[in-house]
Amino acid sequence: MTDTLTIRSDGALDFLSLGALVHRLDPGNVPFRKATQCAIHVSGGEFNCAANLSDCFQMRTGIASAMVDYPIGDLIAERVRAMGVSPFYKHFAHDGARGPNMATVYSDRGHGVRGPVVFYNRANEAAAQLKPGDFDWSAIFGAGVRWFHSGGIFASLSETAAELVIEAMHAAKASGAVVSFDLNYREKLWNAAGGGHQRALAVLRRIVRHVDVLVGNEEDLQKGLGIPGPEVAATSTLDPTAFFGMIDRVVGEHPHIKVVATTLREVHSTNRHRWSAVAWISGQKYVAPACDLDVHDRVGGGDAFASGLFYGMLTGESPEQSVKLGWAHGALATTFPGDTTMATLDQVKSLARGGSARIQR
Numbered sequence: 001m002t003d004t005l006t007i008r009s010d011g012a013l014d015f016l017s018l019g020a021l022v023h024r025l026d027p028g029n030v031p032f033r034k035a036t037q038c039a040i041h042v043s044g045g046e047f048n049c050a051a052n053l054s055d056c057f058q059m060r061t062g063i064a065s066a067m068v069d070y071p072i073g074d075l076i077a078e079r080v081r082a083m084g085v086s087p088f089y090k091h092f093a094h095d096g097a098r099g100p101n102m103a104t105v106y107s108d109r110g111h112g113v114r115g116p117v118v119f120y121n122r123a124n125e126a127a128a129q130l131k132p133g134d135f136d137w138s139a140i141f142g143a144g145v146r147w148f149h150s151g152g153i154f155a156s157l158s159e160t161a162a163e164l165v166i167e168a169m170h171a172a173k174a175s176g177a178v179v180s181f182d183l184n185y186r187e188k189l190w191n192a193a194g195g196g197h198q199r200a201l202a203v204l205r206r207i208v209r210h211v212d213v214l215v216g217n218e219e220d221l222q223k224g225l226g227i228p229g230p231e232v233a234a235t236s237t238l239d240p241t242a243f244f245g246m247i248d249r250v251v252g253e254h255p256h257i258k259v260v261a262t263t264l265r266e267v268h269s270t271n272r273h274r275w276s277a278v279a280w281i282s283g284q285k286y287v288a289p290a291c292d293l294d295v296h297d298r299v300g301g302g303d304a305f306a307s308g309l310f311y312g313m314l315t316g317e318s319p320e321q322s323v324k325l326g327w328a329h330g331a332l333a334t335t336f337p338g339d340t341t342m343a344t345l346d347q348v349k350s351l352a353r354g355g356s357a358r359i360q361r
Helices: 045-055 071-082 137-142 152-156 159-175 187-193 196-208 218-225 241-253 301-314 319-333 345-352
Strands: 015-018 022-026 039-043 061-069 085-093 104-107 118-121 147-151 178-182 213-215 259-269 272-281 284-287 291-294
Touching: 015 045, 015 159, 022 071, 039 045, 039 071, 045 061, 045 085, 045 147, 045 152, 045 178, 045 301, 061 071, 071 085, 118 187, 137 159, 147 152, 147 159, 147 301, 152 159, 152 187, 152 196, 159 178, 159 196, 178 301, 187 196, 196 218, 213 301, 218 241, 241 259, 241 272, 259 301, 259 319, 272 301, 272 319, 284 319, 301 319, 319 345
Parallel strands: 015 061, 015 147, 022 104, 061 085, 147 178, 178 213, 213 259
Antiparallel strands: 022 039, 104 118, 259 272, 272 284, 272 291
16 A cells, blocks of 8 residues: 555554543343343444454554543453553543543344434543543654544544544654544534534544545535535445545545545345445545345444454555455454454455355364
């Protein structure tokens, strides 16, 4: 990918994310109103990419985030360690009653014609209190970071969180790191933080000025950056025409962007999806194969795609192969419970080559 991005070859970390760590309560396919038990998954759009790149792709990764010193924080920190991700924490003390807290995401899996339902408790969230100056970027980037990543979920949490993203991007650029950003537009979060869509447009346009690699679908580009486009449901969701049609506008407004990528998903039922992915890389268009997925848990599929794409770029794969690796890893991620990967690199490469689900003996 040297013709597209200048990626340094050395550094203490291959990849560093900045974002909120959360825990997701998952009652499976039982709605919360009838649930009697839940699995707990540690998540966060930015963390998921760092965890995936470490656990599946064996890269050296880190996460800069808030950490509350109480049992839920301990649970989350243990999972971060288990995934092999190096933490850079701003610590907060819990008052025993009101927080600050590590956010909770509630998400059942749905089933068949019943879609998943997602809602949040981000009241008094520690990550929303993060601000410029909370991390020693000169020390972190001074040790060498090849790729820096953040996303729109974290940026939506508060004015100071958004300013911290920009501060980190300045430091990343100064150190020679590639900068990526997943728009991940979440209307509920922007509305809850105040300012709604208009604030989102203003904040995300400022952030994208510093971005080399942008991840986001048609809806993200429309709502997050105000890029005109067709109704998302107007054509098949596996038709890349609408996405590619918007890229000229994105690059026209932000000519420094070198890569724009997204997944394509046509939902036949909660458990049956048609899956593909596309990328625009330095003026060239790349489309991954399409396949049918039997979905166990769809949460984290987009982050898994981004992780595989980033891995391909970081290891010098061709643009076409990088997109296939992202597509394959995203597809595999939907077969596991939870938000982070359980796939192996061999499985990803096999599927990217056109492998099947035949038993491996």
